[in-house]
Amino acid sequence: MLVRLCYRGRLLPRLLFSPQKPRIYFPAAGRVVILPRTSxxxxxxxxxxxxxxxxxxxxxxxxxxxxPVMLGCGENDFAPQLKNLSKKLFTVVAWDPQEYGHSRPPDRDFQVDSFERDAKDAVDLMKMLKFKKVSLLEWSDGGITALFAAVKYPSYINKMVIWGANAYVTEEDERIYQGIWDVYKCSEKTRRSLEALYGYDYLSKTCEKWVDGIGLLKHLPDGNICRNLVLLVPCPTLIVHREKDPLVPRFHADFIHEHVKGSWLHLMPEGKLNMHLHFANEFNKLAEDFLQ
Known part of the structure; x- marks a missing residue:
């Protein structure tokens, strides 16, 4: 597969990384636990x-x-990463943000500060699990949450890989988002997994509430979500984007890449928004190389 890799607008043939020495332990809730690597x-x-x-x-x-993405959870959104990211190099945690997945009840509530709230929850969760520092792999809404986390907790975030994220909402975005009001416009496979987790009524209601919540952001000055924060992101950041993504236009990836100092942009001509599932081997290798 042909890909292009850019560093702040310049085309690079590849990135060079230093190997990281692995350990065989990981911390969990205040104690050291030793498990088989497949657990x-x-x-x-x-x-x-x-x-x-x-x-x-x-x-x-x-x-x-x-x-994860809107309505996402670890088991649905990151199965290939939980299974196949190097267990010698990394301790991987996939979480369900509050009111998503198995972090319910209560029901999800969308406010203008929801992403910032999720960022605090994510960081505090990892601190509760006794991790001294963490890197982030984040998809769509999770990418927005990660941008907040990187700025609000700069000493705690090591590196980030983000895809499908946007720092602001445009008229074009709003038209695209209106298309997810009807959950039956989703692929059958996606809809079935979400219905199994949430039930149709909660799924439909939450999609509508999400679109309404994004509408609130659209009416802020410049449709701001976190566009004023991206200049302040201090950590190395890899932005992955499918060039013909039907849900997140290319200009969002370009904006984040242009404004996040020390960022790399990796363009994939194939794959959907959930490219990390459809091209899991390639994506995992890319993430592992960058994180090392």
Whole structure:
């Protein structure tokens, strides 16, 4: 597959990375646990007054948190990453943000500060699990959450890989988002997995509430979500984008790349928004190389 890799607008043939020495332990809730490398543990922990569900795997010293899309959860959104990211190099945690997945009840509430709230929950969850520093792999809404986390907690975030994220909302975005009001416009496979997790009524209602919440952001000056923050992102950041993404136009990836100092842009001509699922091997290799 042909790809292009850019660093702040310049075409690069490849990136060079230094190897990281792995460890065989990972911290979990205040104690050291030793598990087979293939094990995935699931648990809930109380964070900021809510019970957050997470899955954890691996034994590496480099902690990586996976942040899902709207209505996403770890088991649905990141199965190939939980299974195949290097368990020697990384300890991988996939979480369900409050009111998503298995971090319910209550029902999801969308406000202008929802992404910032999720960023605090994500960081506090990883601190609760005794990780001293963390890298972020984040998809769509999770990418927005990660941008907040990187700016609000700069000493805690090591590196980021983001895809499908946007720092602001345009008229074009709003037209695209109106298309997800009807959950039956989703692919049958996606709809079935979401219905199995949420039930049709909650799924439909939450999609509508999400679109309404994005509408609130659209009416802020310049449709601002976090466009004023991207200049302040201090950590190395890899932005991955499918050039013909039907949900997130290319200009969003270009904007983040242009404004995040020290960022790389990796363009994939194939794949959908969930490219990390459809091209999991390629995506995982890209993420592993960057995080190392």
């Amino acid at each position: 995935v543990t699931s648990a809930k922990v109380s964070v900021n007054g809510v019970h957050l569900h997470y899955q954890q795997t691996g034994e590496g010293e480099h902690a990586v948190l996976l942040l």
